[in-house]
Amino acid sequence: MKNNLYNMLKKELREMFRDKKSLSMMLIIPIMIPLLVIGMSALFESQINKSVEEYNKIGFDYELNEIEKEIVKNAQIDAVYIEPDKIAESYQRGEVDLYVTKEGKNYVIHGDDNETTSYAIPLVEGYFSLYKEYLQQEHLMNINVNSEEVLNIITVNKEIKEIDNFYAGYITNYAFLFIIMAITVSATYPATDTTAGEKERGTLETLLTFPIKSKDIIIGKYFSVTLSSIITGVLSLILMVISLIIANNMFEIYEGVNLMLPITSLIFACIVIIAYSLLISGLCIAIASNSKSFKEAQSSLTPLTFISFFPSMIAFMINLKTTTVLSLIPFLNFTLLFTDITSGIINYLHIFLMLVSTIVIITIILKVIIKQYKSEKVLFSN
Numbered sequence: 448m449k450n451n452l453y454n455m456l457k458k459e460l461r462e463m464f465r466d467k468k469s470l471s472m473m474l475i476i477p478i479m480i481p482l483l484v485i486g487m488s489a490l491f492e493s494q495i496n497k498s499v500e501e502y503n504k505i506g507f508d509y510e511l512n513e514i515e516k517e518i519v520k521n522a523q524i525d526a527v528y529i530e531p532d533k534i535a536e537s538y539q540r541g542e543v544d545l546y547v548t549k550e551g552k553n554y555v556i557h558g559d560d561n562e563t564t565s566y567a568i569p570l571v572e573g574y575f576s577l578y579k580e581y582l583q584q585e586h587l588m589n590i591n592v593n594s595e596e597v598l599n600i601i602t603v604n605k606e607i608k609e610i611d612n613f614y615a616g617y618i619t620n621y622a623f624l625f626i627i628m629a630i631t632v633s634a635t636y637p638a639t640d641t642t643a644g645e646k647e648r649g650t651l652e653t654l655l656t657f658p659i660k661s662k663d664i665i666i667g668k669y670f671s672v673t674l675s676s677i678i679t680g681v682l683s684l685i686l687m688v689i690s691l692i693i694a695n696n697m698f699e700i701y702e703g704v705n706l707m708l709p710i711t712s713l714i715f716a717c718i719v720i721i722a723y724s725l726l727i728s729g730l731c732i733a734i735a736s737n738s739k740s741f742k743e744a745q746s747s748l749t750p751l752t753f754i755s756f757f758p759s760m761i762a763f764m765i766n767l768k769t770t771t772v773l774s775l776i777p778f779l780n781f782t783l784l785f786t787d788i789t790s791g792i793i794n795y796l797h798i799f800l801m802l803v804s805t806i807v808i809i810t811i812i813l814k815v816i817i818k819q820y821k822s823e824k825v826l827f828s829n
Contacts (some may be wrong), residue, residue: 476629477683481690488694502566505548508534522574623785626683633679638731641668643744676724724804729812774800
């Protein structure tokens with residue numbers, strides 16, 4: 448039995464490594480991770496370091512007095528006077544980034560909910576805060592009241608300790624999400640080729656004439672697909688670490704932050720990658736085994752890519768935390784554990800439950816596949 452299983456595994460690996468498409472899926476997809484890390488880091492930095500000249504052109508439908516002009520200048524606002532009946536139209540044409548209208552003592556800031564507005568509004572609000580403070584001081588002086596005693600009756604200081612760098616956590620978690628997607632894509636093609644592909648080519652029928660048990664055939668195919676997935680996952684992790692080190696030294700948004708994960712975290716990340724590879728490979732083979740052709744198998748496996756990726760993305764976006772129950776739920780548990788690992792949290796119970804859940808599911812899947820391969824209805828197209 449062991450000899451048959453070894454020969455079966457060797458055959459599958461030989462065919463897989465000879466197939467250019469399998470190799471491209473296994474080795475080329477991980478290259479996208481450095482592009483993701485460097486690209487998103489560059490995008491974040493460009494947003495943080497956006498020049499004030501890109502959003503400081505503010506329209507006013509009234510003439511500013513000398514004090515207002517001085518405050519506007521100090522606030523780095525490029526003030527433009529536009530006639531009241533033309534100011535809205537001027538904004539729509541993009542001539543100003545925001546515009547302010549005045550009616551008596553009421554001022555209204557106008558704009559649309561877009562990226563430029565999100566930068567320009569704090570600029571204008573800061574201007575009005577300074578102007579309001581000036582008017583208050585002037586009024587108090589006119590009635591012979593010490594403005595310092597009224598306006599500065601209390602003092603408020605901020606002492607906020609930044610525990611985590613938002614961008615560092617964001618980019619690391621997204622890189623792990625991409626590793627999950629890369630493993631899924633990597634498992635899809637070899638699983639399709641070794642099941643539906645062999646069925647379509649007629650080589651599966653020849654294989655079944657040999658004195659090899661269906662169990663050995665399935666386990667050999669399963670381990671070959673799993674090995675492909677693990678190679679993709681580990682290579683992706685290595686490239687992710689390299690790209691994080693490069694990004695750490697290249698971009699100012701990571702200043703004072705060490706993006707490099709501890710060795711312990713990397714070891715547990717590898718464990719999660721191996722567990723996920725075992726699960727996704729079994730699911731891919733189970734789905735592809737029920738298909739009559741290569742094309743049909745590919746169509747059947749397409750939803751699996753979304754099922755494996757989107758729950759993880761949603762969990763990341765809503766900042767879902769790992770619990771004992773969630774660590775048992777497939778797909779979701781891998782992402783949550785990755786998030787914990789990047790935060791330096793190693794919960795042995797959650798990792799153990801994830802492994803138990805994965806082993807149980809894999810055992811059920813393999814038993815179902817082996818049973819399928821004993822049925823001619825599943826094996827043959829005609």
